[in-house]
Amino acid sequence: MKRTLLTSAIALASFASAVSSAQAAQLTISCGAVGAELTLCQEGIRAWEEKTGHSVDVVSTPNSSTERLSLYQQILSANSSDIDVMQIDVVWPGLLANHLLDLREVLGEDAAAGHFDTIVTNNTIDDRLVAMPWFTDAGVLYYREDLLEKYGHEVPTTWQELTETAREIKNAERADGNSRMQGFVFQGRAYEGLTVNALEWVASHGGGSVVDQDGEVTINNEHAAEALDLAASWIGDISPEGVLNYTEEEARGVFQGGNAVFMRNWPYAWSLAQSDDSDVRDKVGVTQLPAGGENGQSAAGLGGWNLAVSRYSEHPELAADLVAFLTGEAEQKRRAIQASYNPTIDALYQDEEVLEAVPFFGTLYDTFTNAVARPSAPTGDAYGRVSNAFFSTAHDVLSGSKDGAQAVSDLEGELLRLKRRNW
Numbered sequence: 184m185k186r187t188l189l190t191s192a193i194a195l196a197s198f199a200s201a202v203s204s205a206q207a208a209q210l211t212i213s214c215g216a217v218g219a220e221l222t223l224c225q226e227g228i229r230a231w232e233e234k235t236g237h238s239v240d241v242v243s244t245p246n247s248s249t250e251r252l253s254l255y256q257q258i259l260s261a262n263s264s265d266i267d268v269m270q271i272d273v274v275w276p277g278l279l280a281n282h283l284l285d286l287r288e289v290l291g292e293d294a295a296a297g298h299f300d301t302i303v304t305n306n307t308i309d310d311r312l313v314a315m316p317w318f319t320d321a322g323v324l325y326y327r328e329d330l331l332e333k334y335g336h337e338v339p340t341t342w343q344e345l346t347e348t349a350r351e352i353k354n355a356e357r358a359d360g361n362s363r364m365q366g367f368v369f370q371g372r373a374y375e376g377l378t379v380n381a382l383e384w385v386a387s388h389g390g391g392s393v394v395d396q397d398g399e400v401t402i403n404n405e406h407a408a409e410a411l412d413l414a415a416s417w418i419g420d421i422s423p424e425g426v427l428n429y430t431e432e433e434a435r436g437v438f439q440g441g442n443a444v445f446m447r448n449w450p451y452a453w454s455l456a457q458s459d460d461s462d463v464r465d466k467v468g469v470t471q472l473p474a475g476g477e478n479g480q481s482a483a484g485l486g487g488w489n490l491a492v493s494r495y496s497e498h499p500e501l502a503a504d505l506v507a508f509l510t511g512e513a514e515q516k517r518r519a520i521q522a523s524y525n526p527t528i529d530a531l532y533q534d535e536e537v538l539e540a541v542p543f544f545g546t547l548y549d550t551f552t553n554a555v556a557r558p559s560a561p562t563g564d565a566y567g568r569v570s571n572a573f574f575s576t577a578h579d580v581l582s583g584s585k586d587g588a589q590a591v592s593d594l595e596g597e598l599l600r601l602k603r604r605n606w
Contacts (some may be wrong), residue, residue, distance in 0.1 A: 207236055207237055207238065208237045208238075208498045208501050209237070209238050209239075209240065210237065210238070210239045210240070210267045210268065210496075210498060210501060210502055210505060211239070211240045211241075211242050211265065211266050211267050211268070212224070212228065212239055212240075212241055212242065212266070212267065212268040212269075212270075212505070213241070213242045213243075213244045213251075213255075213266050213268070213269050213270050214241050214244075214270055215244075215246070215270055215488065216243075216246055217246055217431055217432060217451065218431075218432070218435070218451045218452065218455055218522065219451070219454065219455065219521070219522040220451070221241070223517075223518050223521065223522055223524070224241065224270075224509075225241060226517075227508070227509050227514050227517075227518075228241065228505075228509075230508075230514075231505055231508045231509070234508070235501075235504070237501060239505065242265070242266050244270075246430065246432070247374050247375075247430065248272050248374070248375040248376070249374045249375045249571075251272075252272070252275060252278070252567065255269060255271070255275075255279065256278075256279075258493075259279060259282035259493065259495070260282075262495050263495060264493065264495045264496055264497050266493060267492065267493055267496040267497075267498060267499075267502040267505075268490055268491070268492055268493075268496075268502050268505055268506055269283075269490070269491050269492075269493060270317070270488050270489070270490060271314055271488065271489050271490070271491050272375070272486075272487075272488060272489075273302070273305060273319075273320075273485060273486060273487040273488065273489065273559075274375075274557050274559035274566060274570075275559075276305060276306045276307075276308055276313050276314050276489070276491075277308055277559060277560065277563055277564070277566070278559075278563075278564060278566060278567065279313070279491070280308035280309070280311065280313045282493060282494055282495070283311075283313040283314065283491045283492065283493065283494060284313070284491070284492040284493070284494050284496070284499055284502075284503065285311040285312060285313065286312045286313070286314070286315055286491075286492065286503055286506065287311070287312045289492075289499065289500050289503040290503055290504075290506075290507055294312060294315065294507065295312060295315060295316070297512070297528050297529065297530060298315075298316045298510075298527045298528055298529075299316065299319065299527050299528075299529060299552070301552075302316040302319060302487065302489075302527055303316065305556075305560070306489055313491055314489035314490060314491040315489055315490050315491075315506050315507070315510040316487070316489055316510060316527035317487075317488050317489050317490050317509065317510050317515075317527065318487055318488060318515070318518065318524040318525050318526065318527060319485075319486070319487035319525045319526070319527050319551060320449045320450065320451075320485070320486030320487045320488075320525055320551075320554075321449075321450075321483035321484065321485060321486065321525075321547075321550050321551045321554035322379060322380070322383055322447055322448070322449065322472055322483045322484045322486070322554075323447075323448065323449070323450060323469050323470065323471065323472065323483065323543070323547065323550070324345075324445060324446070324447060324469070324470050324471065324472050324473065325438060325445065325446040325447075325448060325452065325453075325456065325467055325468070325469055326338060326444065326445050326446075326467070326468050326469075326470065327352075327443075327444050327445075327463065327466055327467065327468075328466055328467060328468045329466045330352050330356070330444055330466075331348070331352075331444075334351065334352050334355060336348045336351075336352070338468065338470055339445075339473055340473055340474060341473050341474050341475070341476055341477070341479070342384070342387065342410075342413055342473045342474070342475055342476070343413075343476065344473065345367065345445060345473050346366075346367075346413070346416070346417065346420075346421060348366075348444070348445075349366025349367045349421040349444050349445055350366055350420060350421050352364075352366065352444045353365060353366040353421060353444060356444075361441075361442070363442045364442055364443070364444070365421070365422060365423050365437060365442055365443045365444070366417075366420070366421030366422065366443070366444050366445065367417060367421045367422050367443065367444065367445040367446070367447075368422060368423075368426055368429060368433075368434040368437045368438055368443045368445075368446050368447075369422070369426060369429065369434055369446070369447040369448075370429055370430055370431055370434060370447070370448075371418075371422075371426040371427045371428070371429050371578070371581055372427065372428050372429055372430050372578075373574050373575055373578040374430065374574060375570060375574065376430055376431060377574040377577050377578060378557060378570045378573050378574045378577075379484035379486060379557065380447060380484070380577075381410075381411065381414070381573065381574065381577035382482075382484050382555060382557060382573075383447075383472055383482050383483060383484045383555070384410040384411065384413070384414050384475070385402070385406070385407045385410045385411070386475075386482035386555045387410070387472065387473065387474055387475035387479050387480060387481060387482040388406040388407070388409055388410040388475030388476065388479050389406045389475065389478065389479055389480075390402070390404055390406035390407030390408075390409075390410055390475075391404065391406075391407065392555060392556070392557075392558055393557075393558050393569070393573055393598075394558035394561050394562055394569065394598065395558075395561065396560070396561055397561065398561040398562070398602070398605070398606050400595055400598045400599055400602065402573075402591050402594050402595055402598065403591045403592050403594070403595035404591065405588075406475070407587070407591050408586075408587030408588040408590070408591050409475075409587060410475055410587070411577060411580040411581075411587040411590060411591070412580070412586060412587035414577075414580070414581060415580045415581050415583065415586075415587070418581055418582075418583070423437075427578065427581055427582055431448055431449060431452070434446055434447070434448055435448060435452050435455065435456075438452075438456070438463065439452075439455060439456050439461050439462060439463055440462050441462035441463055447472065449486060450469075450523050450524070450525050450541070450543075450544075451522060451523055451524055452523075453467075453469060453523040453541060453543070454521065454522045454523040454540075454541075455522075469543045469547070470543075470547075471483065471547060471550050481550070482555045483550050483551075483553075483554045483555065484554060484555055484557065485554035485555060485556045485557070486554075487525070487527070490506040490509060490510055491506075492506060510527070512528050512530070512531065515527065515528055515531060516531055516534060516536070516537060519531060519537045519540065519541060519544070520536060520537060520540040520541075521540075523540070523541045523544075525544070525551055532544055532545065532548055557570065561606065562606045563606050564606075565601055565602070565606050568601055569598060569601065572594060572597050572598060572601070573594065576590045576591070576593065576594040577590075
């Protein structure tokens with residue numbers, strides 16, 4: 184009798200194991216790899232796997248957001264289920280919406296409760312929530328506190344002040360033996376990152392946002408031309424020629440290696456600059472980007488990333504559950520504390536543990552909530568071509584092949600041809 188019961192128990196356990204294995208699903212997700220992004224994503228995935236018993240493969244995608252968008256468009260246009268969960272830029276919901284799941288249908292009407300309303304609205308296309316906010320971003324200025332103190336300078340509040348301060352400190356440091364010192368590093372490669380940098384320069388000078396909210400092309404104005412000309416003057420002076428091929432990580436590498444006075448980057452660079460192996464640990468300050476002259480204002484480009492579920496996923500409900508977990512409050516708090524990724528949940532900006540880890544989340548709160556959006560909403564499906572035209576034009580000015588006035592005039596003509604009657 185005992186032997187029969189034991190045999191039955193073994194058989195039942197084997198059957199249960201087989202059923203469990205059959206029910207366990209395999210998902211795929213694309214995560215970014217800028218800074219600590221990939222590690223943080225993998226850690227969050229492991230926690231979800233342990234909680235649910237399902238497994239997730241991380242799909243490698245290009246660091247360049249421009250190249251990543253192209254890859255996504257190829258996969259989705261083929262109705263492929265290769266990637267279940269996609270990390271998408273804040274400017275992509277309108278471009279990819281037709282291929283993405285309405286997350287409210289799976290997660291409920293309150294799926295995005297507590298997240299910043301502006302980002303939820305951005306991610307809602309034709310009343311469909313096509314992406315959940317994961318982390319938000321706004322451009323900030325990193326500076327060497329020790330070098331400003333050494334040479335008796337205050338933190339610059341205008342781009343012109345930054346130019347003059349960067350030049351003086353760079354030259355003094357080089358004369359003192361650091362032949363690699365640069366004044367200012369930023370994202371100057373011809374890609375989406377330059378769209379954001381150039382938008383910050385233009386908007387801070389009062390030059391608008393390339394295309395306004397009504398869809399009108401506004402880039403051809405003297406303020407925009409002035410902003411681009413000023414940026415071009417940095418090349419070979421306070422910025423190296425190589426900045427014309429810098430993305431976020433190249434700029435961070437120079438700054439974190441102790442070889443730049445100022446850097447424009449996203450908040451993620453803070454935790455890395457403060458890491459044990461950083462050459463600038465405890466020497467760095469963070470503030471809002473400079474204004475464009477006395478009558479200008481600080482303008483931080485809105486960035487950030489979201490998680491979306493492909494409509495072609497074979498496990499849409501499970502994929503949506505993974506998205507809800509990774510974008511939830513506990514995960515966002517962990518990512519903020521460990522790697523200074525800006526939460527999209529308002530309550531976390533009053534969290535004592537978060538503010539202790541990243542003090543400027545409190546002092547720059549208004550910068551993050553009032554960032555300047557790229558013109559993706561008014562230009563709709565044409566945004567990719569609009570951005571490409573803008574960053575190519577900015578790169579032309581930086582590299583010296585056009586001056587600001589000629590560049591914005593040419594860009595206006597190109598955008599009007601793209602627009603025709605309407606976007």
